[in-house]
Amino acid sequence: MTATTVRRGGLGLLAWLAGIVFFLPIAWMALTSFHSEADAATNPPSFTAAFTLDGYREFFGTGGGASPWPALLNSAVASVASTLLVLLLALPAAYALSIRRVRKWTDVLFFFLSTKMLPAVAGLLPVYLFAKNAGMLDNIWLLVVLYTSMNLPIAVWMMQSFLAEVPVAVIEAAQIDGARLPTVLARVVAPIALPGIAATSLICFIFSWNELLFARVLTGVVAETAPVFLTGFITSQGLFLAKVCAASLVISLPVLAAGFAAQDKLVQGLSLGAVK
Amino acid sequence: MTATTTTPVSTAPVPAVRRPSARLRAWSTRAPLLPALIFMIAVTQLPFVATLVISFFDWNALYPDARRFTGFDNYHQVLTDADLRHSVGTTVLLTAAVVIASLVLGLALALLLDRRFRGRGVVRTLLIAPFLVVPVAAALLWKHVLYNPEYGLFNGLLHYVGGPQPDWISNTPLLAVEASLVWQWTPFMMLILLAGLQSRDPEQIEAARVDGASDWQIFRHLTLPHLRRYLELGALLGSIYIVQNFDAVFTITSGGLGTANLPYTVYQSFYQAHENGLASAAGVLVVIGSLVIATLALRVVSSLFREEVSRA
Numbered sequence: 001m002t003a004t005t006v007r008r009g010g011l012g013l014l015a016w017l018a019g020i021v022f023f024l025p026i027a028w029m030a031l032t033s034f035h036s037e038a039d040a041a042t043n044p045p046s047f048t049a050a051f052t053l054d055g056y057r058e059f060f061g062t063g064g065g066a067s068p069w070p071a072l073l074n075s076a077v078a079s080v081a082s083t084l085l086v087l088l089l090a091l092p093a094a095y096a097l098s099i100r101r102v103r104k105w106t107d108v109l110f111f112f113l114s115t116k117m118l119p120a121v122a123g124l125l126p127v128y129l130f131a132k133n134a135g136m137l138d139n140i141w142l143l144v145v146l147y148t149s150m151n152l153p154i155a156v157w158m159m160q161s162f163l164a165e166v167p168v169a170v171i172e173a174a175q176i177d178g179a180r181l182p183t184v185l186a187r188v189v190a191p192i193a194l195p196g197i198a199a200t201s202l203i204c205f206i207f208s209w210n211e212l213l214f215a216r217v218l219t220g221v222v223a224e225t226a227p228v229f230l231t232g233f234i235t236s237q238g239l240f241l242a243k244v245c246a247a248s249l250v251i252s253l254p255v256l257a258a259g260f261a262a263q264d265k266l267v268q269g270l271s272l273g274a275v276k
Numbered sequence: 277m278t279a280t281t282t283t284p285v286s287t288a289p290v291p292a293v294r295r296p297s298a299r300l301r302a303w304s305t306r307a308p309l310l311p312a313l314i315f316m317i318a319v320t321q322l323p324f325v326a327t328l329v330i331s332f333f334d335w336n337a338l339y340p341d342a343r344r345f346t347g348f349d350n351y352h353q354v355l356t357d358a359d360l361r362h363s364v365g366t367t368v369l370l371t372a373a374v375v376i377a378s379l380v381l382g383l384a385l386a387l388l389l390d391r392r393f394r395g396r397g398v399v400r401t402l403l404i405a406p407f408l409v410v411p412v413a414a415a416l417l418w419k420h421v422l423y424n425p426e427y428g429l430f431n432g433l434l435h436y437v438g439g440p441q442p443d444w445i446s447n448t449p450l451l452a453v454e455a456s457l458v459w460q461w462t463p464f465m466m467l468i469l470l471a472g473l474q475s476r477d478p479e480q481i482e483a484a485r486v487d488g489a490s491d492w493q494i495f496r497h498l499t500l501p502h503l504r505r506y507l508e509l510g511a512l513l514g515s516i517y518i519v520q521n522f523d524a525v526f527t528i529t530s531g532g533l534g535t536a537n538l539p540y541t542v543y544q545s546f547y548q549a550h551e552n553g554l555a556s557a558a559g560v561l562v563v564i565g566s567l568v569i570a571t572l573a574l575r576v577v578s579s580l581f582r583e584e585v586s587r588a
Contacts, residue, residue, distance in 0.1 A: 015399050018403065093311070118567070153316070231527065
């Protein structure tokens, strides 16, 4: 073996080691979630303790605690509905910014981007006061509107870059052949842009699902979302590690699934389309 | 609107219909954009204006009748209040520490992942995972499962080597929050920098290698200059997201032990103390701070963007 192959193997090993170190907390969380509370809280840690589903039973409320289902359902409604609303608003906007461009389209794009750069927390109080006066506090649809506004700039940017990939010549050719706009969109634009649109939706879903601050301030009993439900564990005392781990894992599962599904386009979304 | 701005699509033949006026066509081009634009202005810009207005009032929600205009008093109070000033410092410290640490770690990981080795896809997936844990869940995981002084994983592992058993959060509260955030944000930086590395020109590197350049020389003189804008982008986007961080501070320390940052302070001053005016002034200050970062960020994004457009 030459020195180069040894070094190459060493760096590969180092990469593996880094991957394992970063993943360790998640692996440990998963392992702990399947342990009994007594086995979860030992020092030194019990790696080989017997598996049990007690943590999950506790979390799902069969042990007598509050059921997480309403919160999970609220999160699902807020994330899915806001993502649909984002699509409804962003797709036509992206069309006007990429295929049939309006004048000064770059200025419009940068306006969208600039709204994402101002901290949402600064708008929290007026939104709260408005919601209170309008009787919209503790209403999941208020979160749907807010999450739409948080994700719309990202979606417009991403979709604009995906739609711009559709060659103009192909669209023209279809139109010369007599195809009307709906046909062109369905037959020419959609097949090329669909993977990008799917990835955009997944990223919007993740951001909505994760959001805590606004949900915490604007919801109470009825519209509580899953992250708000999790904050109930912040000051908990006593033996509850397995339950926390089970809860964290279950609530993170949709994000992990969506994130891995959108892996290839994740950077583009997170960098607001600046990096391909 | 002039004819020069219409794209070829809009000049496509419209059979048997009278040519619409230029004005009408301009509006039909704009129409798809308007719903999104109006929605954004209504939902994001109006609240900011309201925040600005409220920030000039002395307004405690518990005493709504005592509301009165006070000019810059709230700003004066925010900037002279020791706790609030401290939270400005904490925000800067927290953001800078997390961004720099995750950028350096992210660069190292991106360089490791940029080379071929067995199981690269698996390692990439393992490394992305921390970013895909719900932020509150990640914070809870660090607080209870890793940091707990009695049965947390860190002290459990230290136990094996006979090490000390520190109370991580009480001893180094800010560092505890930062470490959890670095864990979550390193994958983000890694992904951006990896994209940067993979957009290098392989021929240029090959040419340098043929000319006898060492790995270090290639990194220093070719890779790093190429990565500069990706590093800037990572730093700026990271700053924008982390300046706004609420979840980790709220969960791990509940803003105690000197870890309250501005978002937490804004939350606390109106949610718990009901000081609407003060909260708004603090909010406006967060905006001003972010505006500086945002202006820089917009410049970087726009230079990457224009390059993209001119290439296409």
